[in-house]
Amino acid sequence: MERKYWVPALERAQDVLQLVAEQPSRLRLMDLSIATGINKSTMFSLLHTMETLNWVIREKGDTYVLGSFFGVIGNAYFAGMSLVKLFEEKATRSVERLGETFQLARLEKGELVYLAKKEAPAQVRLISEPGMRLLAYATAMGKVLLSALEDAQVLALYEEGSYHAFTPKTVQSGEELLEQLRMIRKQGFAVDQEEIVLGFCCLAMPVVDRNGKWIAAVSCSMPVHQWTQKQELAKEEIQILTQALSATVPL
Structure with missing residues (x-):
């Protein structure tokens, strides 16, 4: 695919969401950082943004699951x-x-x-x-x-x-x-x-x-x-x- 107009942030977000979908309630910020190679500060910003958008939910143990946004998208x-x-x-x-x-x-x-x-x-x-x-x-x-x-x-x-x-x-x-x-x-x-x-x-x-x-x-x-x-x-x-x-x- 032509990568001239590629948006790396979207690709990183997809990588994170894929991991969360595959291993719900199991991965913390550090786990996601290690698995994707994304540094901790960038990962913090990604997760914070996705949490605000209801893409992910941070649980009590600081693990993550997919948020309600994907229920809406899936239904559509x-x-x-x-x-x-x-x-x-x-x-x-x-x-x-x-x-x-x-x-x-x-x-x-x-x-x-x-x-x-x-x-x-x-x-x-x-x-x-x-x-x-x-x-x-x-x-x-x-x-x-x-x-x-x-x-x-x-x-x-x-x-x-x-x-x-x-x-x-x-x-x-x-x-x-x-x-x-x-x-x-x-x-x-x-x-x-x-x-x-x-x-x-x-x-x-x-x-x-x-x-x-x-x-x-x-x-x-x-x-x-x-x-x-x-x-x-x-x-x-x-x-x-x-x-x-x-x-x-x-x-």
Whole structure:
């Protein structure tokens, strides 16, 4: 991995946390200093900071265990995995009813990260696969999640003049993108009409957690010749699916 922008303090903190996780309630400051090669004064500062952040807890015998922060992070991580499993389970009905492919993705900065896909039998497969990343402004799921951000936040994600045209119908500027996002906010869903791949259209809606945060999106993609016939049914199925996922997302 490129170490040009490496932060040594984070690496040292990870080494300490790894040891504490492997040997809870057994290691004191001096033990951790010897095991990592970090001098005592630096180790004192690291542990004090991590204790303040609830990364570690110092026990009565001056040994350490992991703090509550990692319980929160762990729950968030496994909630994400649970969402994928729920999608795979509940999307089966939608795929069977509509005969088209459904997908789940989340937003990471300016990119859409695909989490899961439930495919319908078809001669032509979609390019997306779990783990794949695409520029969010060119996709229905990406645009619906971008619509939850402030305009200034959206513009900061993409350098003006650098919008990549996947097809002649792809968004070409920040102003064009913001105009689309305003419409998405009003209607509650986003569409991609041959903006990422010619010959395919897509409709997407958000998955919302119990705090009202838009944490992911679900879409249905189909060949353009099916769009007029199936658009409304796709909207209905996605709404059912996103509501089912939103209702079961853990806090």
